[in-house]
Amino acid sequence: xxxxxxxxxxxxxxxxxxxxxxxxxxxxxxxxxxxxxxxxxxxxxxxxxxxxxxxxxxxxxxxxxxxxxxxxxxxxxxxxxxxxxxxxxxxxxxxxxxxxxxxxxxxxxxxxxxxxxxxxxxxxxxxxxxxxxxxxxxxxxxxxxxxxxxxxxxxxxxxxxxxxxxxxxxxxxxxxxxxxxxxxxxxxxxxxxxxxxxxxxxxxxxxxxxxxxxxxxxxxxxxxxxxxxxxxxxxxxxxxxxxxxxxxxxxxxxxxxxxxxxxxxxxxxxxxxxxxxxxxxxxxxxxxxxxxxxxxxxxxxxxxxxxxxxxxxxxxxxxxxxxxxxxxxxxxxxxxxxxxxxxxx
Amino acid sequence: xxxxxxxxxxxxxxxxxxxxxxxxxxxxxxxxxxxxxxxxxxxxxxxxxxxxxxxxxxxxxxxxxxxxxxxxxxxxxxxxxxxxxxxxxxxxxxxxxxxxxxxxxxxxxxxxxxxxxxxxxxxxxxxxxxxxxxxxxxxxxxxxxxxxxxxxxxxxxxxxxxxxxxxxxxxxxxxxxxxxxxxxxxxxxxxxxxxxxxxxxxxxxxxxxxxxxxxxxxxxxxxxxxxxxxxxxxxxxxxxxxxxxxxxxxxxxxxxxxxxxxxxxxxxxxxxxxxxxxxxxxxxxxxxxxxxxxxxxxxxxxxxxxxxxxxxxxxxxxxxxxxxxxxxxxxxxxxxxxxxxxxxxxxxxxxxxxxxxxxxxxxxxxxxxxxxxxxxxxxxxxxxxxxxxxxxxxxxxxxxxxxxxxxxxxxxxxxxxxxxxxxxxxxxxxxxxxxxxxxxxxxxxxxxxxxxxxxxxxx
Numbered sequence: 001x002x003x004x005x006x007x008x009x010x011x012x013x014x015x016x017x018x019x020x021x022x023x024x025x026x027x028x029x030x031x032x033x034x035x036x037x038x039x040x041x042x043x044x045x046x047x048x049x050x051x052x053x054x055x056x057x058x059x060x061x062x063x064x065x066x067x068x069x070x071x072x073x074x075x076x077x078x079x080x081x082x083x084x085x086x087x088x089x090x091x092x093x094x095x096x097x098x099x100x101x102x103x104x105x106x107x108x109x110x111x112x113x114x115x116x117x118x119x120x121x122x123x124x125x126x127x128x129x130x131x132x133x134x135x136x137x138x139x140x141x142x143x144x145x146x147x148x149x150x151x152x153x154x155x156x157x158x159x160x161x162x163x164x165x166x167x168x169x170x171x172x173x174x175x176x177x178x179x180x181x182x183x184x185x186x187x188x189x190x191x192x193x194x195x196x197x198x199x200x201x202x203x204x205x206x207x208x209x210x211x212x213x214x215x216x217x218x219x220x221x222x223x224x225x226x227x228x229x230x231x232x233x234x235x236x237x238x239x240x241x242x243x244x245x246x247x248x249x250x251x252x253x254x255x256x257x258x259x260x261x262x263x264x265x266x267x268x269x270x271x272x273x274x275x276x277x278x279x280x281x282x283x284x285x286x287x288x289x290x291x292x293x294x295x296x297x298x299x300x301x302x303x304x305x306x307x308x309x310x311x312x313x314x315x316x317x318x319x320x321x322x323x324x325x326x327x328x329x330x331x332x333x334x335x336x337x338x339x340x341x342x343x344x345x
Numbered sequence: 346x347x348x349x350x351x352x353x354x355x356x357x358x359x360x361x362x363x364x365x366x367x368x369x370x371x372x373x374x375x376x377x378x379x380x381x382x383x384x385x386x387x388x389x390x391x392x393x394x395x396x397x398x399x400x401x402x403x404x405x406x407x408x409x410x411x412x413x414x415x416x417x418x419x420x421x422x423x424x425x426x427x428x429x430x431x432x433x434x435x436x437x438x439x440x441x442x443x444x445x446x447x448x449x450x451x452x453x454x455x456x457x458x459x460x461x462x463x464x465x466x467x468x469x470x471x472x473x474x475x476x477x478x479x480x481x482x483x484x485x486x487x488x489x490x491x492x493x494x495x496x497x498x499x500x501x502x503x504x505x506x507x508x509x510x511x512x513x514x515x516x517x518x519x520x521x522x523x524x525x526x527x528x529x530x531x532x533x534x535x536x537x538x539x540x541x542x543x544x545x546x547x548x549x550x551x552x553x554x555x556x557x558x559x560x561x562x563x564x565x566x567x568x569x570x571x572x573x574x575x576x577x578x579x580x581x582x583x584x585x586x587x588x589x590x591x592x593x594x595x596x597x598x599x600x601x602x603x604x605x606x607x608x609x610x611x612x613x614x615x616x617x618x619x620x621x622x623x624x625x626x627x628x629x630x631x632x633x634x635x636x637x638x639x640x641x642x643x644x645x646x647x648x649x650x651x652x653x654x655x656x657x658x659x660x661x662x663x664x665x666x667x668x669x670x671x672x673x674x675x676x677x678x679x680x681x682x683x684x685x686x687x688x689x690x691x692x693x694x695x696x697x698x699x700x701x702x703x704x705x706x707x708x709x710x711x712x713x714x715x716x717x718x719x720x721x722x723x724x725x726x727x728x729x730x731x732x733x734x735x736x737x738x739x740x741x742x743x744x745x746x747x748x749x750x751x752x753x754x755x756x757x758x759x760x761x762x763x764x765x766x767x768x769x770x771x772x773x774x775x776x777x778x779x780x781x782x783x784x785x786x787x788x789x790x791x792x793x794x795x796x797x798x799x800x801x802x803x804x
Contacts, residue, residue, distance in 0.1 A: 200739075
């Protein structure tokens with residue numbers, strides 16, 4: 001069926017459409033709208049929430065790390081925990097998940113680290129720009145399944161931040177998903193085409209996904225560092241306004257409750273080619289306010305912006321490092337840990 | 346503001362709700378305001394640029410009409426102003442960086458060639474559209490418009506402002522000049538077209554785009570994987586661009602405006618020339634009418650025709666982007682057209698289904714030049730060792746499966762079936778409902794996690 005109108009209907013109006021024909025056409029349009037809008041509401045059903053993922057706690061228990069890292073791909077491309085252990089003589093573990101933000105890190109701190117029998121002494125959170133005060137759990141796609149796997153029950157504090165900061169767009173999406181359960185981004189049907197493709201190639205989706213993760217790993221990516229277009233740092237508002245509506249107070253409160261030392265590490269955006277930090281004044285003011293706030297709340301803070309050993313050539317893009325510099329960054333970071341292995345990172 | 350955002354849905358809905366209660370002038374005023382809101386939404390300065398284009402071309406057309414003695418001068422001034430602005434925003438960086446390379450290589454000068462000039466979205470499209478109007482007034486293909494608002498709306502009409510179709514004054518302006526009445530059948534087909542366009546963008550282009558981006562961001566993908574990436578990009582760009590066009594045409598149709606078709610199943614093209622009669626039709630006809638034919642077209646000798654084809658396609662390549670890969674892509678297409686032309690003329694080959702398959706293969710391979718600016722990367726990988734064959738096969742099969750609805754559309758959009766669906770209004774509505782419902786369910790179920798910008802927004 002073509003979506004272009006047939007030629008004879010193009011000129012119907014110009015020829016003078018009789019009233020009955022117009023009424024009939026209006027009824028047909030109404031019927032079409034009803035069918036298109038109502039039928040999909042009857043398809044699919046609300047997804048059953050995933051249970052909490054206890055295996056993450058078990059893995060942490062068996063590793064018994066002294067240091068745990070929380071973060072996303074920025075952490076992944078910077079810290080090699082195995083190498084760090086060799087360099088600094090500590091046991092460390094990374095709970096990094098690509099695309100996550102402070103909401104997900106709060107749930108990891110509360111429900112995974114907090115539930116571990118071998119609780120670490122220190123938790124490092126890696127973030128960029130002002131991400132730590134942005135009230136989000138994911139920097140890109142919202143992964144409801146992961147949120148559920150990190151949650152125990154309702155998570156009232158977490159929900160409060162989410163609902164207080166929900167945008168108009170978020171609300172529309174939520175209402176839309178309620179009306180049309182098919183639209184749930186976590187539905188397994190979303191992967192059906194990929195599964196069929198893998199089947200045609202004589203493999204399974206799980207195997208193909210694993211092979212893709214290996215093949216397309218950061219280690220194998222092309223370096224775009226020579227691209228003169230430098231990504232501008234992301235900034236979303238003045239510190240006082242955003243901090244109180246963010247997950248940061250919850251993260252600090254939770255660390256205190258667990259008696260875990262919390263250290264926030266702000267990674268630098270790719271500096272300008274001359275080595276100047278790529279940071280507008282407004283973001284520098286934010287950083288200064290953040291530093292004061294953390295000092296007041298007894299939280300250690302490391303700002304890697306302007307670090308003399310880190311230059312633009314080490315960057316894959318605006319924030320991620322080229323894989324071969326991961327070890328070098330780990331060495332730089334280990335020097336921050338080594339002086340006293342404790343109080344003042 | 347992008348078509349796949351809730352913001353655009355809100356704008357379109359608000360305009361639609363008010364539009365049909367207004368008289369013609371009110372409708373046009375509303376469309377003009379909505380168009381400038383739409384364009385300024387990204388950056389308010391862009392609205393000033395669009396306004397500037399409108400004023401220059403409106404005045405130039407008026408001057409051409411009222412002072413025929415100096416019409417040529419006014420035409421040249423309008424062309425220089427429009428192409429000058431396009432050149433500044435789009436090509437200055439390319440020109441300066443290449444000059445820097447040349448001067449540096451011969452030891453004359455060495456300087457930082459990085460220019461920070463923003464590329465106003467859609468500038469290539471509305472430059473060609475407004476220039477087309479002025480040229481048409483000059484040659485007498487259309488008459489001059491005295492109503493500034495109508496002319497401004499012609500240049501800035503929001504559904505087609507940023508990525509076409511590139512409209513001709515003779516098609517679009519008369520529609521703004523006559524009264525429009527609410528026609529349920531037109532709204533139904535508009536909705537259907539809009540939903541089908543969204544499906545192509547959100548399901549096909551965005552999902553296949555993930556595969557393409559991953560392959561092209563790998564340092565050594567190897568031959569099999571890169572070929573999959575190249576052909577998958579062919580699927581992505583068709584779904585992305587034709588999806589945009591369908592959303593534009595669907596949106597316009599909701600407002601009683603019929604925009605020109607821009608695609609006619611390009612995968613079924615029987616030759617490279619036929620491909621250009623089916624792909625980005627409004628650009629290829631623009632280049633034909635305003636570049637190729639004025640250069641002499643097919644009327645001159647064989648050698649001259651070759652030169653005309655090469656000039657037209659190099660300009661077509663450059664229109665897409667200020668980079669050498671687009672120039673080479675244009676040359677590649679010029680070469681294909683000339684080879685096909687000589688082959689079919691001299692020994693009757695290159696026709697029928699075999700020619701269609703070969704055309705598809707060559708056009709598909711040519712996307713490598715379009716997608717990748719680093720030709721060294723293409724050269725090193727396209728014929729290198731084959732790695733991860735099973736993964737490449739899985740990704741290729743996935744991309745092909747995503748493209749099936751486009752193939753299906755090509756099959757059911759044949760003239761005989763079109764005639765069947767148009768027999769009665771009930772059958773027509775059933776067909777439109779089926780397409781819309783299937784597209785909507787497909788979007789709900791299969792849309793990609795993240796939707797990228799439309800590819801042609803860069804041009």
